[in-house]
Amino acid sequence: MSLRIVVCVKYVPDATGDRKFADDLTVDRDDVDGLLSELDEYAVEQALQIAEEADDAEVTVLTVGPEDAKDALRKALSMGADKAVHVEDDDLHGSDVMATSLVLAKAIEKTGYDVVIAGMASTDGTMGVLPAILAERLGVPQVTLLSEVKIEDGKVTGRRDGDTASEQLEAALPAVVSVTDQSGEARYPSFKGIMAAKKKPVESLELDDLDIDADEVGLEGSWTRVDSAAERPARTAGTIVKDEGEGGKQLAEFLASQKFI
Amino acid sequence: MAEILVYVDHVDGAVRKPTLELLTLARRLGEPVAVALGNGAADTAAALAEHGAVKVLTADAPEFAEYLVVPKVDALQAAYDAVSPAAVLVPSSAEGKEIAARLAVRIGSGVITDAVDIEAGDEGPVATQAAFAASFTTKSRVSKGTPVITVKPNSAPVEAAPAAGAVEALAVSFGPLATGTKVTARTPRESTGRPELTEAAIVVSGGRGVNGAENFAIIEALADSLGAAVGASRAAVDAGWYPHSNQVGQTGKSVSPQLYIASGISGAIQHRAGMQTSKTIVAINKDAEAPIFDLVDYGVVGDLFDVVPQLTAEVQARKG
Ligand SMILES: Cc1cc2nc3c(=O)[nH]c(=O)nc-3n(C[C@H](O)[C@H](O)[C@H](O)COP(=O)(O)OP(=O)(O)OC[C@H]3O[C@@H](n4cnc5c(N)ncnc54)[C@H](O)[C@@H]3O)c2cc1C
Ligand SMILES: Cc1cc2nc3c(=O)[nH]c(=O)nc-3n(C[C@H](O)[C@H](O)[C@H](O)COP(=O)(O)OP(=O)(O)OC[C@H]3O[C@@H](n4cnc5c(N)ncnc54)[C@H](O)[C@@H]3O)c2cc1C
Numbered sequence A: 001m002s003l004r005i006v007v008c009v010k011y012v013p014d015a016t017g018d019r020k021f022a023d024d025l026t027v028d029r030d031d032v033d034g035l036l037s038e039l040d041e042y043a044v045e046q047a048l049q050i051a052e053e054a055d056d057a058e059v060t061v062l063t064v065g066p067e068d069a070k071d072a073l074r075k076a077l078s079m080g081a082d083k084a085v086h087v088e089d090d091d092l093h094g095s096d097v098m099a100t101s102l103v104l105a106k107a108i109e110k111t112g113y114d115v116v117i118a119g120m121a122s123t124d125g126t127m128g129v130l131p132a133i134l135a136e137r138l139g140v141p142q143v144t145l146l147s148e149v150k151i152e153d154g155k156v157t158g159r160r161d162g163d164t165a166s167e168q169l170e171a172a173l174p175a176v177v178s179v180t181d182q183s184g185e186a187r188y189p190s191f192k193g194i195m196a197a198k199k200k201p202v203e204s205l206e207l208d209d210l211d212i213d214a215d216e217v218g219l220e221g222s223w224t225r226v227d228s229a230a231e232r233p234a235r236t237a238g239t240i241v242k243d244e245g246e247g248g249k250q251l252a253e254f255l256a257s258q259k260f261i
Numbered sequence B: 001m002a003e004i005l006v007y008v009d010h011v012d013g014a015v016r017k018p019t020l021e022l023l024t025l026a027r028r029l030g031e032p033v034a035v036a037l038g039n040g041a042a043d044t045a046a047a048l049a050e051h052g053a054v055k056v057l058t059a060d061a062p063e064f065a066e067y068l069v070v071p072k073v074d075a076l077q078a079a080y081d082a083v084s085p086a087a088v089l090v091p092s093s094a095e096g097k098e099i100a101a102r103l104a105v106r107i108g109s110g111v112i113t114d115a116v117d118i119e120a121g122d123e124g125p126v127a128t129q130a131a132f133a134a135s136f137t138t139k140s141r142v143s144k145g146t147p148v149i150t151v152k153p154n155s156a157p158v159e160a161a162p163a164a165g166a167v168e169a170l171a172v173s174f175g176p177l178a179t180g181t182k183v184t185a186r187t188p189r190e191s192t193g194r195p196e197l198t199e200a201a202i203v204v205s206g207g208r209g210v211n212g213a214e215n216f217a218i219i220e221a222l223a224d225s226l227g228a229a230v231g232a233s234r235a236a237v238d239a240g241w242y243p244h245s246n247q248v249g250q251t252g253k254s255v256s257p258q259l260y261i262a263s264g265i266s267g268a269i270q271h272r273a274g275m276q277t278s279k280t281i282v283a284i285n286k287d288a289e290a291p292i293f294d295l296v297d298y299g300v301v302g303d304l305f306d307v308v309p310q311l312t313a314e315v316q317a318r319k320g
Helices: A036-052 A067-079 A097-111 A130-138 A191-197 A249-259 B017-027 B041-050 B072-081 B094-107 B216-226 B234-238 B304-319
Strands: A003-008 A012-014 A034-036 A057-064 A083-087 A116-118 A142-153 A155-161 A165-172 A175-179 A202-205 A224-231 A240-243 B003-006 B030-035 B055-059 B087-091 B113-120 B124-131 B134-144 B148-151 B167-168 B182-187 B202-206 B227-230 B259-262 B281-284 B298-301
Touching: A003 A036, A003 A097, A003 A130, A012 A067, A034 A036, A034 A067, A036 A067, A036 A116, A036 A142, A036 A224, A057 A067, A057 A097, A057 B202, A067 A083, A067 A191, A083 A097, A097 A130, A097 B094, A116 A224, A116 B227, A130 A142, A130 A175, A142 A165, A142 B094, A155 A175, A202 B017, A240 A249, A249 B182, A249 B304, B003 B017, B003 B072, B003 B094, B017 B030, B017 B041, B017 B087, B017 B113, B030 B041, B030 B072, B041 B113, B055 B072, B072 B094, B087 B094, B087 B113, B094 B148, B113 B134, B182 B227, B202 B216, B216 B227, B216 B259, B216 B304, B227 B234, B234 B298, B259 B304, B281 B304
Parallel strands: A003 A057, A003 A116, A057 A083, A083 A202, A116 A175, A142 A175, A240 B298, B003 B030, B003 B087, B030 B055, B055 B167, B087 B148, B113 B148, B202 B227, B202 B259, B259 B281, B281 B298
Antiparallel strands: A012 A034, A142 A155, A155 A165, A165 B182, A224 B134, B113 B124, B124 B134
16 A cells, blocks of 8 residues: 655745735735745655655645745756646635634545654644644654654654653654754755656645635635734944954943843 | 643652743742642652642653553642642643643633743733743733733742642543643653753853864863853754754754853854843854854953963953
């Protein structure tokens, strides 16, 4: 039996660009280039490695996002994923984590899976909770924030480096996994990979295909609301001195003036 | 008065500072009821009562240590059912966020993560979040269900506010998902004797400019002179010079101390994401054009191998 791996990938505004909120207080996607969230490249990488280890495996990349989110899917396909699923619907605009996770869970069930792999956090919302919510919604074990992951004999094992301890985890499949940026550098797409990606299937799904009502998602259907977003005032220009032998002492003087010493 | 459930982060009964901060925020919304789980849970009561907990619900069972996250969600849900609170507050650790989010789905509520402040509002608690590497400040609310909010360390003062803190045993029955993910081994992190990175009032960080694991001794010496925690950039961590647990930034710890000192760190957006909300920022960098200087209250353009030891000596001299 083939191992079915679904990788959740998010299309996000480039963090090095000028990220902003739009008038409706959702992420402004017009003025900044989007890309595959860099932390999801690690999820794709681990999925590909697990697939290479398994005798027979299929890697499907899944995104919930606007039309341009196809770019994120293409990138993952060019890295080596087999096929892609794109949930795209105007009613999804402004979905919070509860709405997004509902859509992902339904799409994952429809696609079929033995393991779901996600990134540790998106680089825009950066909540770091979606994989745990998916596990709750799907009713399967969560094996999250792994810096090392392995799938063998119907089991997933891995290491989670927590705040106070490092833990070794084990769960039976099916399961939801998330991996950190310590799990191993992601590969670059090869020219061959980029060419091959153009021919790989991308399935498009709408809310109707997933039996989700429009009022369960989007800005209106979300369970949280953003009331305001204000740009942080620019920091007032600080004092900058050039070290001419007394830099450390001058800095100590500043720290003393601020009562740190 | 409305009750506010506060999830307690503790190590064998020693309550961690972020939980005491949560009690300060909870008191703005109602009467704090604390939930402490696992080994030493009942030992937390004195500290929690001292900081305003009217009640402390405790539960211990082997499941909390032997399985990942879900047993704690089951217990928090039992507390939620018992108390019917007006809001649930949880510290923003990686685990805290997962517990909060799973509870929220179960009780049909929205969740807000990484709040840096909470105020009472007409339509429920209003949470402040720092977005896009802290370049924006947003105010949000949970619009469905009982607000579940996780709060970052250093978001509120710790205040004494003595309350009853009556300990009550919480009855928990574990659901079928509780034993899904087994913890087969656990290696506790060794204590360095320095303050916890996310809780420290002062953080001294080193980056690629430190140029070697052995050179981190000069960063540590400065930190020790100030009673500070030590941080590192991802470049320094990836080079193997300092442990990943000390990384500051988007994929490391997010810190918000009174004073942040960056040495040999350029100030990439992903690093800024983890330290931009620090009150006072100081940088030492030999490149006058380094982006970190855009953030600083005080910057020294110079070689850290000259500036840092001189600063350390001066701090020690002044402290006498
Ligand atoms: C600054 C900001 C703050 C926000 N705060 C909140 C909040 O407090 N509460 C709230 O309910 N919503 C919030 N949102 C909205 C929320 O970020 C989105 O709904 C989002 O899709 C899910 O959360 P995340 O991106 O933070 O995911 P995370 O939990 O950080 O993502 C983890 C992983 O889940 C997968 N994933 C996430 N989104 C998708 C997707 N669309 N398609 C495929 N895979 C995906 C990826 O593998 C990702 O690496 C916020 C958004 C922004 C921009
Ligand atoms: C998805 C993603 C997540 C990331 N997460 C993080 C994160 O959590 N934390 C993080 O830090 N980074 C993170 N990064 C990496 C980040 O983009 C930068 O690469 C990193 O922060 C650079 O570290 P640095 O400033 O130490 O090194 P550099 O950028 O190489 O800067 C070194 C600086 O030291 C100065 N210097 C050199 N020698 C001396 C000397 N003798 N005296 C004084 N100054 C000197 C140089 O002028 C330079 O400015 C992430 C990247 C990605 C893509």
